Amino acid sequence: MESMWQHHGRRWPRMGAIILLGVGVIGAGRAPSEQPDLSKAPQRLPVTVRVDFGPAGKPAREERVMVDKGSTPKDVVSLLFPIQSGATCCNTRELAAIDGVRADPATNRWWTCRLNGKGDFSPFLKELSAGDRVEWIYVEQLQ
Amino acid sequence: MDLRRTIAIALAALGWAAAASASDLTGRIQLDGPRPEPTEIPVRAKSSTYSVQGCGTSKRSPRLLVSEEGGVANAVVWLESAAVVPAAPVTATMDQQACEFVPHVLLVPRGSTVTIGNSDGILHNVRMFRETQMLMHEWQPPAPQPNAIAWRGDEPGRYLVRCGVHAWMSAWIIVADHPYYALSDAEGTFTIRHAPPGASTLRVWHEALGEQERSVVVSQDRAPITIRFAEQRRMAWESR
Numbered sequence: 001m002e003s004m005w006q007h008h009g010r011r012w013p014r015m016g017a018i019i020l021l022g023v024g025v026i027g028a029g030r031a032p033s034e035q036p037d038l039s040k041a042p043q044r045l046p047v048t049v050r051v052d053f054g055p056a057g058k059p060a061r062e063e064r065v066m067v068d069k070g071s072t073p074k075d076v077v078s079l080l081f082p083i084q085s086g087a088t089c090c091n092t093r094e095l096a097a098i099d100g101v102r103a104d105p106a107t108n109r110w111w112t113c114r115l116n117g118k119g120d121f122s123p124f125l126k127e128l129s130a131g132d133r134v135e136w137i138y139v140e141q142l143q
Numbered sequence: 144m145d146l147r148r149t150i151a152i153a154l155a156a157l158g159w160a161a162a163a164s165a166s167d168l169t170g171r172i173q174l175d176g177p178r179p180e181p182t183e184i185p186v187r188a189k190s191s192t193y194s195v196q197g198c199g200t201s202k203r204s205p206r207l208l209v210s211e212e213g214g215v216a217n218a219v220v221w222l223e224s225a226a227v228v229p230a231a232p233v234t235a236t237m238d239q240q241a242c243e244f245v246p247h248v249l250l251v252p253r254g255s256t257v258t259i260g261n262s263d264g265i266l267h268n269v270r271m272f273r274e275t276q277m278l279m280h281e282w283q284p285p286a287p288q289p290n291a292i293a294w295r296g297d298e299p300g301r302y303l304v305r306c307g308v309h310a311w312m313s314a315w316i317i318v319a320d321h322p323y324y325a326l327s328d329a330e331g332t333f334t335i336r337h338a339p340p341g342a343s344t345l346r347v348w349h350e351a352l353g354e355q356e357r358s359v360v361v362s363q364d365r366a367p368i369t370i371r372f373a374e375q376r377r378m379a380w381e382s383r
């Protein structure tokens with residue numbers, strides 16, 4: 001009576017072939033995703049962003065940057081400066097500070113955002129288009 | 144004499160003794176230098192969505208009101224007492240009238256309920272802040288629709304109230320943790336009632352002038368105190 005080992009020993013070359021074939025199929029299946037697929041690559045958009053520190057007295061900064069499609073005005077300002085979100089105003093996503101310059105309810109100083117000169121949008125939801133101009137402006141309102 | 148009557152008489156005697164030893168601390172908040180004119184703020188709509196009907200064409204800023212004699216209104220004055228005695232909570236009202244919060248500064252004891260109303264025929268948006276943290280964000284429909292917002296001040300401190308759609312509108316709610324607080328009137332005068340006798344620290348806060356403190360000794364024959372702010376300090380504060 002043949003042992004189990006002998007039994008497996010005779011079968012081994014066949015099993016190995018099956019395993020190798022399987023690896024080959026999996027490898028072949030993966031191959032396309034390893035090739036650069038330009039149609040699925042993240043689209044990059046050129047936009048201009050300007051940060052005006054106004055009464056905070058720091059120099060303004062303006063840059064033309066490339067951003068991923070789907071980026072928002074909030075995303076793009078974070079490319080230039082560290083930002084801080086928090087419940088300073090309106091909702092928990094409101095921008096509380098850019099480069100350490102904080103919105104201040106007591107002095108009525110706030111960060112406002114304009115896109116192509118207009119302000120009627122959410123800087124946290126609006127998706128940017130190629131050529132957009134984003135301005136973050138620190139303003140002091142009379143009180 | 145039964146026990147209850149004895150206790151009642153003893154409590155009355157203690158109350159009389161406390162009242163007799165406590166004193167009203169009076170004083171005045173003074174701004175030195177030329178009297179500043181209140182800032183005139185042009186009334187402008189934030190956008191076409193929000194009305195300014197009934198707001199007028201301009202507003203005089205309530206932030207720094209100084210009498211002809213230099214008295215400063217709306218300064219909060221208090222004694223920092225080692226023995227803190229709680230004050231009884233009250234129900235108070237802050238209203239919005241012609242696009243202004245009335246009163247501009249409201250002083251209430253801890254645990255009080257403040258009802259914030261809107262008597263204007265336009266939409267307002269009440270936001271409340273403590274430091275930079277926003278605690279409240281409520282839309283208030285125009286009168287005569289029901290629009291009152293009730294807020295309870297359980298934590299002592301200063302709370303800034305703003306309207307989110309009318310940038311000039313602001314007010315303060317001061318929640319006091321003991322009774323020895325006062326608010327200066329239009330002439331800058333204040334009275335802290337039944338102040339405990341002895342040495343203490345008197346503190347003053349004004350939204351545009353900042354803070355000061357001074358050591359005082361409260362006694363029955365104490366002369367009124369004058370706390371002076373300098374014009375330079377105001378200018379320094381405004382230009383920061």
